[in-house]
Amino acid sequence: MPRGRKGDNELNFRMQRALKTERDLPHIVEIELPSTGLNTQMNREMATFHRSHDIQPRFGRRRTQAGKLYCRWCFLDSGVADLFRERFGGERVRTKP
Numbered sequence: 001m002p003r004g005r006k007g008d009n010e011l012n013f014r015m016q017r018a019l020k021t022e023r024d025l026p027h028i029v030e031i032e033l034p035s036t037g038l039n040t041q042m043n044r045e046m047a048t049f050h051r052s053h054d055i056q057p058r059f060g061r062r063r064t065q066a067g068k069l070y071c072r073w074c075f076l077d078s079g080v081a082d083l084f085r086e087r088f089g090g091e092r093v094r095t096k097p
C-alpha cells in the first residue's frame with residue numbers, strides 16, 4: 001500500500017494538534033470568518049485581547065459549511081471565552097469529552 005503524500009501527513013498532524021488543543025482548552029468560541037479572512041484591524045484587536053488576558057491565541061479545528069469558513073478559538077477559562085465571544089461574536093461550542 002503506498003504511503004500518503006507529505007501534505008496528507010501535515011494535514012493529519014494539524015488535525016491532531018487542533019483536537020488536542022480543544023481537549024486541553026475546552027472553552028471554545030467558533031466564529032464565521034469573512035471570505036477575505038480577518039481584516040488587519042480585527043486581527044490586531046484579537047491579539048490585543050489575548051495579550052491583555054496574558055494568554056496565547058490557541059486555535060482548534062476549522063470547518064466549512066455552506067461555503068462559509070468557521071474557525072475555533074480555544075480557552076482554558078470559561079469567563080475569558082465568554083468575554084471573547086461578547087467582544088468578537090461567534091458561538092460557544094461544546095465538544096465531546
